[in-house]
Amino acid sequence: MLKKLIQSIRSPLRRPRAVRTTPEVVGNHQHSLRREQFSRNAVNVVERLTKAGYQAYIVGGGVRDPLLGIPPKDFDVATSATPEQVRAEFRNARVIGRRFKLVHVHFGREIIEVATFRANHPVTEDDDTNNAHASRNEAGRILRDNVYGTLEDDAQRRDFTINALYFDVTGERILDYAHGVRDIRNRLIRLIGDPEQRYLEDPVRMLRAVRFAAKLDFEIEKHSAAPIRRLAPLLNEIPSARLFDEILKLFLSGKAERTFELLNEYELFAPLFPASAKALKDDPEYAGKLMRQALANTDERIRLGKPVTPAFLFAALLWPALPARVLKLQDRGMPPIPAMQEAAHELILEQCRRTAVPKRFTIPIREIWDMQERLPRRQGKKADLLLENPRFRAGYDFLLLRESAGEETGGLGDWWTDYQEASDGERRGMIRNLASQQEEGGSAAPRKRRRGGSNRRRRGPRTEGASSE
Missing domain, CATH: 1.10.3090.10 (cca-adding enzyme, domain 2)
Structure with a gap:
């Protein structure tokens, strides 16, 4: 069944529709972000890499969330420097990962994650099959992702437009390759490229779309939402350990109830x-x-x-x-x-x-x-x-x-x-x-249900909904 579903999706594998090769530059008079709002350590990483001759920007949620007035959970940096070059600049750096190499630069308890600009794997119309299988499995999942590229390439391979925003700490400019600022203003979650293809590359993107929509109180843009119900079975091929991690992100972000509604709406709960x-x-x-x-x-x-x-x-x-x-x-x-x-x-x-x-x-x-x-x-x-x-x-x-x-x-x-x-x-x-009463027996599970609840005072409900017990 799953194989038929995959075959029904547009074939052959193609590059997503290209994002802008020249970014829209949003000057500091057009947005509210100032370098003082960002982690001092993140700014330090960007400045040191820039001084060493590399391109470097704060990217992703560290840019998106402050635009929405939300304190960022952490700060990520995207750079033209390779992981080895980043490590050479910082004695407190450590290269992690194999499929996707990253550098963690440690500043006490704070970790600044630094990623090299990535490019899409080279897939052409004439030779898409051989190249696709070189970097993907039979279901289209990316198996390795260490093909480095330019800033433009990096913007193209990101998942959502709102995550393809690059903040230049020197000029306090935002480089916007996919109209992400516009989508933030319109409160929309929009995939970069062809939605079916992007979900096929990684079905977890469907869960990420729901998570961001719930977390930010956004809507999923109609073209990005359209294939989700049909492609939901692709999640059955995702490793169980990864799905557990995604569930924690979905339900422990502070928007679990809204997340539950969206998962059911898009048939992702099953x-x-x-x-x-x-x-x-x-x-x-x-x-x-x-x-x-x-x-x-x-x-x-x-x-x-x-x-x-x-x-x-x-x-x-x-x-x-x-x-x-x-x-x-x-x-x-x-x-x-x-x-x-x-x-x-x-x-x-x-x-x-x-x-x-x-x-x-x-x-x-x-x-x-x-x-x-x-x-x-x-x-x-x-x-x-x-x-x-x-x-x-x-x-x-x-x-x-x-x-x-x-x-x-x-x-x-x-x-x-x-x-x-x-x-x-x-x-x-x-x-x-x-x-003096008849002893209650039987399983607790199948007890009868009632309408409404008691008006008597209860302790709680502290109801752990995930308590510390």
């Missing part, structure tokens, strides 16, 4: 979370509400500067796919707890094949889910032992998340909220009252 996408389709109200609430909680924690971890977030995104699997195993005669454990194991294993979730996250995911089975079991000393469990807070927050999505737990969240705030004597009374 290649990343196949089981969750199916659960979302089967029960859009419950699954959608739970996922969106978890993502909103994550965005809020990031906004407040609180620590986050992907474990809680993955637990929430995968949870809606779990109940049906638990019930299926129970129908075969498996007891509730083993059914929960087996279903969780299978679901996480499947997800890891798609996105290589590290063990340091899969273990707490399972512990959070396991806590959902243990929280209803409060008789005797079990409640106090659960409170001492290091994963209790994450499990409790997850319980509140389930209830906020409409899942009926018999008031379990309120009970645990009261229990945490009660005195020792009050806690003993609460345990005695449980003895």
